[in-house]
Amino acid sequence: MALYDRGVTLNQIGDSQGAIHDYTGVIELPGAPVDQVAKALINRGIKLGQTGDTQSEICDYTVLIELSGAPVDQVANAYFNRGITLAQTNDSQGAIRDYKTLIELPGAPVDKVAKALFNRGIHLLRANQKPEARTDFGSIIQLEKAPVRTVVDAFLILSEIHWSEANWADGLQAVNSGLEFGKREQSPYFGSSEDLIGVVFLAGLSPEPRRLKVSELFGIYQKNSALPVLGDGH
Numbered sequence: 001m002a003l004y005d006r007g008v009t010l011n012q013i014g015d016s017q018g019a020i021h022d023y024t025g026v027i028e029l030p031g032a033p034v035d036q037v038a039k040a041l042i043n044r045g046i047k048l049g050q051t052g053d054t055q056s057e058i059c060d061y062t063v064l065i066e067l068s069g070a071p072v073d074q075v076a077n078a079y080f081n082r083g084i085t086l087a088q089t090n091d092s093q094g095a096i097r098d099y100k101t102l103i104e105l106p107g108a109p110v111d112k113v114a115k116a117l118f119n120r121g122i123h124l125l126r127a128n129q130k131p132e133a134r135t136d137f138g139s140i141i142q143l144e145k146a147p148v149r150t151v152v153d154a155f156l157i158l159s160e161i162h163w164s165e166a167n168w169a170d171g172l173q174a175v176n177s178g179l180e181f182g183k184r185e186q187s188p189y190f191g192s193s194e195d196l197i198g199v200v201f202l203a204g205l206s207p208e209p210r211r212l213k214v215s216e217l218f219g220i221y222q223k224n225s226a227l228p229v230l231g232d233g234h
Contacts, residue, residue, distance in 0.1 A: 003029065004036050007043065020047050038064050038074035042081070049085060058085055076108040080116055092123050099123075114146040118154060125161070134161055141177075149189050152182040156191045163199045172216055179224035190226040193217075197230075 007022030023044035027037055045060035061082035065075055083098035099120040103113055121136035140146055140154040155178025162171035175196065182189040200213050221230040 001036065004040055007040070011043070011047065016047050016051060020044055020051075023047070034067065034069045035071050035074070038067060038070045041067070042074060042077050045078075045081060054085060054089060058082055061085070072105065072107040073109050073112075076102055076105055076112040079105070080112050083116065083119065087119070087123065092127070096120055096123050110143060110145045111147050111150070114140050114143055114150045117143070118150055118157075121154075121157065125157070130161055130165075134158065137161075148182060148185050149191075152178045152189055152191045154178075155181065156196060160195055160199050163196075163203065166203070168213060172220060175217065176220045176224070179220065179226050182226075183224065188226070190221075190224070190229040193221070193230045 003022045003025045007019045007026070010016075010022060011019035023040040026032055026040035027044065041060045041064040045057045045064075048054075048060065049057035061078040064070055064078040065082075067075075079098045079102040083095040083102070086092075086098065087095035099116040102108055102116040103120070105113075117136045117140050121133045121140075124130075124133035124136065137154040137158045141151055141158075143151075155174045159171040159174035159178070162168070162174060179190055182191065196217065197214075200210060200217065203210070203213075205213065218227075218230065221227050
């Protein structure tokens with residue numbers, strides 16, 4: 001615990017190498033509790049990634065995933081972080097596999113499952129697999145106790161998918177549902193409107209239909225007291 005806590009403190013004051021050294025001490029300490037080793041592997045992986053050593057970062061996440069008795073929340077973190085890192089190295093399929101495993105991991109924290117669904121949905125959308133992407137974003141919305149921000153972002157992405165298929169009514173409904181959900185936060189969260197507005201203006205509509213769509217969108221944001229967000233997007 002002393003090694004781990006010192007590593008955290010060294011990281012906080014900007015001593016990355018000192019932090020990595022202490023996390024390594026925990027990982028290599030004979031008889032160290034598995035939960036401490038798991039946390040040290042996660043933290044060392046993150047720091048190694050920040051220093052540009054991507055392969056060692058991925059290795060630490062893999063060691064944690066294979067660590068007997070590791071807490072499920074730390075295993076979920078390792079799958080999620082490895083998925084992000086694989087995506088950054090252009091291994092989209094590897095990232096999708098890790099997100100899938102996390103989503104199906106018994107006992108995985110809901111927030112990590114929701115974020116894995118979101119990230120996988122984005123990858124699928126970029127691969128033009130709209131039905132599969134739609135399913136992932138829809139699963140977030142149905143996921144009990146999913147983070148409000150992730151749910152709102154999922155609604156907004158769904159609206160973009162609907163609009164890209166000229167399904168304006170369902171798209172507007174998704175926007176409205178997302179904004180209503182975002183009001184649940186103590187500090188309401190409404191996501192970003194920039195991509196929504198971009199979809200409208202790139203849809204090839206003539207001026208009058210486009211004006212009507214923008215007017216409807218404006219009305220939804222006004223009804224939900226979210227006009228400042230729409231203003232930023234505009």
